[in-house]
Amino acid sequence: MERIKRGWHIYLAISACVVWALVANGCVKQEFRTNAYKTLAAGAAIYESGYPAFLELHQRGLVTDAQKAAGKVFAIKYWAAYHASSDALIAYDAVDSAENKDRVRVTLDEAARCLSTLSAYIQPFLSKGVK
Amino acid sequence: MATEDRIAVGMAILELILRYGVPLALEMIKALETNNPTSEDIRALALRAPHPDTFEGGQL
Numbered sequence: 001m002e003r004i005k006r007g008w009h010i011y012l013a014i015s016a017c018v019v020w021a022l023v024a025n026g027c028v029k030q031e032f033r034t035n036a037y038k039t040l041a042a043g044a045a046i047y048e049s050g051y052p053a054f055l056e057l058h059q060r061g062l063v064t065d066a067q068k069a070a071g072k073v074f075a076i077k078y079w080a081a082y083h084a085s086s087d088a089l090i091a092y093d094a095v096d097s098a099e100n101k102d103r104v105r106v107t108l109d110e111a112a113r114c115l116s117t118l119s120a121y122i123q124p125f126l127s128k129g130v131k
Numbered sequence: 132m133a134t135e136d137r138i139a140v141g142m143a144i145l146e147l148i149l150r151y152g153v154p155l156a157l158e159m160i161k162a163l164e165t166n167n168p169t170s171e172d173i174r175a176l177a178l179r180a181p182h183p184d185t186f187e188g189g190q191l
Contacts, residue, residue: 030167037168037176044179045158049151052186060143075183086176093173126147 036089043115051075054122074121078114085111
């Protein structure tokens with residue numbers, strides 16, 4: 001007891017470090033989870049608006065069949081990457097493990113890359129509407 | 132491209148922006164304002180981004 005009284009400041013510092021580590025871990029996890037969610041939700045909104053608009057341009061004859069087919073290849077790649085990533089995030093939300101977190105990172109990178117490719121392909125048609 | 136064609140294309144693009152751009156902006160705001168998504172929000176992501184065939188009325 002006497003030792004505790006003498007070294008109270010050390011115990012206080014250790015306790016503060018432990019509490020800070022727990023809070024920081026919780027915040028980091030929450031931040032990672034939130035950022036992953038925002039990335040996927042915003043990406044889904046872009047895809048759900050951009051791709052149908054691109055198809056409508058095709059229906060109006062402003063996009064050729066070959067251009068539409070090329071756009072569909074990019075859309076399928078994004079669709080697959082998005083669902084791999086949302087599945088990974090759901091698994092990470094259920095079980096917080098390093099393996100699940102890495103899977104979210106890798107699949108999210110791929111989904112972002114695929115969306116970027118799809119957007120870069122579709123965007124000129126939507127902004128100019130020319131063949 | 133003739134002037135009438137240019138106007139028609141411009142109107143078509145404007146219509147698409149209004150039809151798809153406004154809901155997109157609202158969805159983006161909603162997504163970016165969600166700071167603490169619940170597990171339900173996260174599970175709901177699986178229902179988003181349908182297969183490209185869905186937009187053409189095709190079957191998965």
